[in-house]
Amino acid sequence: MNLARAEVRTASTPRPSRPAGVPPTLQSVKSAQTRAKLIEATIRCIVKLGYAKTTTPQVAAEAGLSRGAMLHHFENGAALIKAAIVELHEKRLRAFRRAADTETHDTATLVRTYWKQLQKPAFVGFHELALAARSNPELARILQPLQVEFRERFNQQADSLFPEWGPDRHRFHLAMTLSQTMLEGMAIQRLTGATDEAMVEPMLNLLEEQVASMNPALHPEIVQSS
Known part of the structure; x- marks a missing residue:
């Protein structure tokens, strides 16, 4: 599957952004860490496999997450x-x-x-x-x-x-x-x-x-x- 091709969001709905000046919660910190892990996993997959062979399931596996967990943070391959x-x-x-x-x-x-x-x-x-x-x-x-x-x-x-x-x-x-x-x-x-x-x-x-x-x-x- 082409990583840039849009996919249907299946795991979550859009989350409201945190108001300015409000300190981050533990959940938001963990969410940011997971997003960073997925981004780095995407880069590693592209380096190892090439863009054409990089898929969202492979990225999720590289990050040690389920595809559903990945879609909770990125709605599709294009966003990732x-x-x-x-x-x-x-x-x-x-x-x-x-x-x-x-x-x-x-x-x-x-x-x-x-x-x-x-x-x-x-x-x-x-x-x-x-x-x-x-x-x-x-x-x-x-x-x-x-x-x-x-x-x-x-x-x-x-x-x-x-x-x-x-x-x-x-x-x-x-x-x-x-x-x-x-x-x-x-x-x-x-x-x-x-x-x-x-x-x-x-x-x-x-x-x-x-x-x-x-x-x-x-x-x-x-x-x-x-």
Whole structure:
């Protein structure tokens, strides 16, 4: 069964949201923990089996829950896959914040931290979903709006974390896009066995040099000539 295809809700009715300022109850905490367990199980299934072979019964089994218990938290496969994509995006944003959590914003540290993040299963899962969406309209309808939202949040976060790049944010966004495109492309090649491992280190060094050369904080002449 296609995970993104809507299913009939059988186990529960919509639950009212908790009013702002009201402390969480034990039940709501347990519910959040179960939802998180199901989301992580979904990601693991996608990484291990691929999107096409991931089903809601398999996700429930991976999480150690019954399918009925799963439907109590997610009304259908589409809701579950959307939550998994959101979590994958959150993992990328958290990794970016951790990489930027230094006083100097050293280019080498930023590049190496993001490269390390791309070696984790979360990137494999996201890449699998992105490829599947190319030929799966149902999945594409879920993924594409979330991709736009992620890009906007990433750019906003980057702007706030790196004020030293100055008012010309276009150059900064070019540097960020260059880094993402190159590192993620290298990670995909590594997944498919197309990467010459001897070239990884030189390519990382080349990217560090290129991004550093674009930084007006390190090269004031960039500001003067722009």
